[in-house]
Amino acid sequence: MSVPLIHGYEVVIGFETHTQLATRSKIFSRASTAFGAEPNTQACAVDLALPGTLPVMNREAVQCAIKLGLALGSHIALESIFARKNYFYPDLPKGYQISQFETPVVQGGEVSFLLGEEQKTVRLVRAHLEEDAGKSLHEDFIGQSGIDLNRAGTPLLEIVTEPDMRSSAEAVAYARELHKIVTWIGICDGNMQEGSFRCDANVSVRKPGAPLGTRREIKNLNSFRNMQQAIDFEIRWQIEELEDGRAIEQATVLFNPDTGETRAMRSKEDSADYRYFPDPDLPPLVIAPEWIEATRAAMGELPRAMAARFVADYGLPAYDAAILTQSKAMAAYFEAAAQASGQPKLASNWVMGELARRLNAEERDIAQSPVGAQQLSALLRRIADATISNNAARQVFEALWTGAGAEVDALIGSLGLRQMNDAGALEKIVDAVITANADNVAQYRAGKDKAFNALVGQVMKASKGKANPQQASDLLRQRLA
Amino acid sequence: MSTSTPPNELHELSVSALAQALRERKLSALETTEYFLARMRQHQDLAAFLAVDEDASRAQARHADARLAGGSTAPLEGVPLAHKDIFVTRDFPTTAGSRMLAGYRSPFDATVVHKLAEAGAVTLGKLNCDEFAMGSANENSAVPPVGFDAPRPVQNPWDRARVPGGSSGGSAAAVAARLVPGATGTDTGGSIRQPAGFCGITGIKPTYGRASRYGMVAFASSLDQAGPLARTAEDCALLLSAMCGPDPDRDSTALDRPAEDFGRQLGAALDGLRIGLPREFFADGLAPGVRAAIDGTLKEYEKLGARLVPISLPRTELAIPVYYIIAPAEASSNLSRFDGVKFGHRAKDYADLMDMYKKTRAEGFGDEVKRRIMIGTYVLSHGYYDAYYLQAQKIRRMIADDFQQAFQECDLIAGPVAPSVAWKIGEHGNDPLADYLADIFTLPGSLAGLPGMSVPAGFGEHGMPVGLQLIGNYFQEARLLNAAHRLQQATDFHLRSPAGF
Numbered sequence: 001m002s003v004p005l006i007h008g009y010e011v012v013i014g015f016e017t018h019t020q021l022a023t024r025s026k027i028f029s030r031a032s033t034a035f036g037a038e039p040n041t042q043a044c045a046v047d048l049a050l051p052g053t054l055p056v057m058n059r060e061a062v063q064c065a066i067k068l069g070l071a072l073g074s075h076i077a078l079e080s081i082f083a084r085k086n087y088f089y090p091d092l093p094k095g096y097q098i099s100q101f102e103t104p105v106v107q108g109g110e111v112s113f114l115l116g117e118e119q120k121t122v123r124l125v126r127a128h129l130e131e132d133a134g135k136s137l138h139e140d141f142i143g144q145s146g147i148d149l150n151r152a153g154t155p156l157l158e159i160v161t162e163p164d165m166r167s168s169a170e171a172v173a174y175a176r177e178l179h180k181i182v183t184w185i186g187i188c189d190g191n192m193q194e195g196s197f198r199c200d201a202n203v204s205v206r207k208p209g210a211p212l213g214t215r216r217e218i219k220n221l222n223s224f225r226n227m228q229q230a231i232d233f234e235i236r237w238q239i240e241e242l243e244d245g246r247a248i249e250q251a252t253v254l255f256n257p258d259t260g261e262t263r264a265m266r267s268k269e270d271s272a273d274y275r276y277f278p279d280p281d282l283p284p285l286v287i288a289p290e291w292i293e294a295t296r297a298a299m300g301e302l303p304r305a306m307a308a309r310f311v312a313d314y315g316l317p318a319y320d321a322a323i324l325t326q327s328k329a330m331a332a333y334f335e336a337a338a339q340a341s342g343q344p345k346l347a348s349n350w351v352m353g354e355l356a357r358r359l360n361a362e363e364r365d366i367a368q369s370p371v372g373a374q375q376l377s378a379l380l381r382r383i384a385d386a387t388i389s390n391n392a393a394r395q396v397f398e399a400l401w402t403g404a405g406a407e408v409d410a411l412i413g414s415l416g417l418r419q420m421n422d423a424g425a426l427e428k429i430v431d432a433v434i435t436a437n438a439d440n441v442a443q444y445r446a447g448k449d450k451a452f453n454a455l456v457g458q459v460m461k462a463s464k465g466k467a468n469p470q471q472a473s474d475l476l477r478q479r480l481a
Numbered sequence: 482m483s484t485s486t487p488p489n490e491l492h493e494l495s496v497s498a499l500a501q502a503l504r505e506r507k508l509s510a511l512e513t514t515e516y517f518l519a520r521m522r523q524h525q526d527l528a529a530f531l532a533v534d535e536d537a538s539r540a541q542a543r544h545a546d547a548r549l550a551g552g553s554t555a556p557l558e559g560v561p562l563a564h565k566d567i568f569v570t571r572d573f574p575t576t577a578g579s580r581m582l583a584g585y586r587s588p589f590d591a592t593v594v595h596k597l598a599e600a601g602a603v604t605l606g607k608l609n610c611d612e613f614a615m616g617s618a619n620e621n622s623a624v625p626p627v628g629f630d631a632p633r634p635v636q637n638p639w640d641r642a643r644v645p646g647g648s649s650g651g652s653a654a655a656v657a658a659r660l661v662p663g664a665t666g667t668d669t670g671g672s673i674r675q676p677a678g679f680c681g682i683t684g685i686k687p688t689y690g691r692a693s694r695y696g697m698v699a700f701a702s703s704l705d706q707a708g709p710l711a712r713t714a715e716d717c718a719l720l721l722s723a724m725c726g727p728d729p730d731r732d733s734t735a736l737d738r739p740a741e742d743f744g745r746q747l748g749a750a751l752d753g754l755r756i757g758l759p760r761e762f763f764a765d766g767l768a769p770g771v772r773a774a775i776d777g778t779l780k781e782y783e784k785l786g787a788r789l790v791p792i793s794l795p796r797t798e799l800a801i802p803v804y805y806i807i808a809p810a811e812a813s814s815n816l817s818r819f820d821g822v823k824f825g826h827r828a829k830d831y832a833d834l835m836d837m838y839k840k841t842r843a844e845g846f847g848d849e850v851k852r853r854i855m856i857g858t859y860v861l862s863h864g865y866y867d868a869y870y871l872q873a874q875k876i877r878r879m880i881a882d883d884f885q886q887a888f889q890e891c892d893l894i895a896g897p898v899a900p901s902v903a904w905k906i907g908e909h910g911n912d913p914l915a916d917y918l919a920d921i922f923t924l925p926g927s928l929a930g931l932p933g934m935s936v937p938a939g940f941g942e943h944g945m946p947v948g949l950q951l952i953g954n955y956f957q958e959a960r961l962l963n964a965a966h967r968l969q970q971a972t973d974f975h976l977r978s979p980a981g982f
Contacts, residue, residue: 045588054732275861283733
């Protein structure tokens with residue numbers, strides 16, 4: 001395994017991902033976390049930091065942290081500490097953010113994924129619970145900036161990796177895998193547009209073997225496409241700076257999707273002294289081992305384990321297994337179709353192929369597929385027993401999708417798609433096609449493969465698609481030999 | 482109690498006597514409230530009150546009367562009380578003694594306020610205190626008292642040229658002057674015990690976590706604790722029982738221990754009680770008059786059957802620097818929310834956000850608050866944190882261990898509340914250290930989170946009251962109150978009233 005170099009530089013990337021937890025109420029108050037409400041309608045006295053208010057830990061948020069730790073093979077701290085990160089900003093009502101600093105709840109662990117054919121593993125440093133800030137609305141609001149505190153106090157798990165990634169493609173693959181895991185285990189809705197899954201990438205470059213270069217942090221990459229663009233731009237920029245003899249200064253940068261460029265928003269000199277100290281309003285977060293075990297028992301199979309099982313039990317290629325375990329719903333669909341049809345590879349091809357194509361085209365979730373797994377499996381059985389061809393099966397699928405019919409065998413009949421498995425009938429058609437297409441026959445004999453394909457097409461056409469294409473071409477070759 | 486209490490002597494009645502008279506319908510809550518409102522107006526030059534709303538108090542009293550008519554037996558039904566202005570209240574403004582919160586009105590009641598109201602209490606108003614509870618003399622209040630246009634120091638009813646102590650100075654002065662039969666206070670480093678001692682009344686700070694901090698404007702979260710001030714231990718027991726209890730939905734530091742009747746063993750005999758006397762509490766700095774009063778009270782305890790045991794709390798002096806690191810550190814963070822953005826004071830003119838912050842906080846906070854924010858910010862700063870804050874936390878644990886060591890040899894610890902009697906208003910001038918040093922005997926118990934109280938122990942220099950401090954082990958409030966009550970049955974210091982009140 002070699003490290004990809006760009007103009008002789010090795011790229012080093014680490015990620016910090018703010019995962020918004022899918023709890024109903026905030027991390028330290030009972031206000032709702034629902035997205036999109038009118039400004040300041042979902043902020044209670046605690047979120048507003050009114051005098052005398054105090055934080056009370058939301059158990060559900062802790063449950064999310066436990067699930068993540070279990071999913072990533074991390075150590076779950078039986079006792080972790082909340083600290084105050086002190087700084088002034090108008091959308092930070094208390095003047096400090098409650099976060100975990102020295103002792104986070106999730107420690108270590110790793111995320112493994114396929115990058116092309118290669119298995120990659122990114123080690124995690126930690127994942128800690130913290131509260132989100134509100135939002136400053138700088139568009140003119142009665143001549144001033146407005147503050148919306150609906151988001152203030154929303155629970156976050158900040159997931160921090162080691163600087164283990166060596167390319168933008170690997171970084172994006174990591175982010176996709178993490179996204180898959182947090183949505184799979186149900187701790188995050190994964191909505192990147194709404195900010196539920198916000199990635200910051202720490203990017204640096206160095207000559208191979210040299211110590212780590214100075215990193216710049218790209219903030220708030222809110223789509224996978226932006227992520228790749230932003231990191232690629234940043235890598236090029238840093239290499240050019242170094243090649244031009246300038247040193248990289250540690251900075252926080254923002255990606256502008258319109259220009260495709262990153263730009264520094266603050267440099268290290270501005271970095272504040274956050275005066276972290278343990279929050280005296282919150283006792284240490286104590287997690288009983290029984291809680292962890294109960295959570296483990298209720299977790300269900302994780303995507304990587306499921307993918308391994310698909311390879312072992314169904315003989316699928318690792319690639320198929322990885323794709324099929326992108327979401328719980330897709331995996332369940334596949335497994336139902338595979339088991340009912342007894343054709344796992346065929347099921348895999350169809351779920352990843354025709355079904356995925358149609359779903360993508362209509363931007364539907366697999367849960368909303370008009371064609372159910374049982375219907376698909378009936379179709380797959382008919383392909384497998386050679387009742388219909390793959391092409392004919394697509395027509396049946398189309399009819400199922402549009403609702404023209406619901407029962408596979410009935411559709412095969414009504415659409416007249418039953419494959420011609422009667423050798424005598426096929427011979428007649430082949431002979432007729434040879435007779436009627438003397439030009440093509442002559443060209444084929446002169447060595448033109450295209451002409452042969454035209455002949456097969458004619459046979460299929462004459463059979464109204466019912467001929468088995470393989471049988472048809474075998475017979476043609478025999479007759480023309 | 483006589484069956485026909487003349488209305489002009491209601492202020493002589495204790496909380497429990499008033500509650501009983503109200504339950505027996507010998508008094509109405511409304512007439513009681515009117516009586517104390519009038520008395521409060523009559524003595525408003527003490528500067529004990531920061532806010533009154535007579536209509537709000539009357540409305541609460543009428544509700545109490547309606548409940549009394551319905552046969553309510555709530556322990557404090559109709560009894561008028563007043564709250565330190567650190568507790569947020571819906572019916573009254575809450576300032577914490579600061580310009581920063583001038584005119585602030587909380588949308589909710591503090592848990593302690595709520596629990597006392599549930600027990601039937603009527604709120605007479607809000608009591609003066611040092612700004613954000615930072616002070617030992619109530620000279621740091623920045624809010625004009627009721628009847629005045631400008632801030633002024635609370636006066637000690639025993640000598641109006643002297644301070645009442647702090648930070649619950651308004652609470653102590655009001656109870657000592659019999660403007661209210663009882664009041665709430667908060668104690669971070671002695672803010673209930675010291676003013677109670679200076680004003681010759683009884684006050685108790687329970688074990689940290691006994692009373693919910695929800696709705697207390699935070700000074701130092703790991704130390705702040707609510708408690709009552711009244712004239713007798715019996716009244717303190719009654720009030721404390723109503724104030725305490727778990728608050729799992731609002732305060733994670735409130736202990737998961739059910740409310741108790743802290744008065745259940747008031748009358749128990751003290752035979753064999755071992756009272757520990759820390760050597761360090763009786764050292765050279767102690768005023769002779771205070772020493773004499775304490776010694777006299779300790780003799781009473783011996784007569785009551787208690788045994789005096791010499792003990793040592795070797796880190797007593799360290800409590801001062803440790804406290805003045807930890808409390809300002811927490812305060813510097815707790816007070817960050819006062820930034821002019823959401824509530825409270827905001828500077829009128831400013832150039833930009835940073836300018837708004839600076840002007841708002843420069844105008845809104847008084848000198849002592851600024852001093853502590855600066856100390857706290859400094860000790861939490863990168864590079865100083867380990868040397869100051871972490872080190873202070875270590876010594877804090879050692880101080881707590883010292884107490885546990887001591888409690889191997891004794892059941893209660895006794896000593897003076899403060900090294901001297903109340904000093905003159907302005908006497909400490911611009912010397913904050915003089916105030917800090919005066920906290921020496923109350924700070925160790927605060928740092929350990931132990932319950933402590935102040936019991937009237939006679940009079941010292943200038944005829945000013947002296948408070949005996951009793952410190953118990955965790956959750957020993959009932960035992961403390963028992964010891965205080967037995968003393969009060971044998972002495973009459975708590976029954977003396979300052980001339981003119």
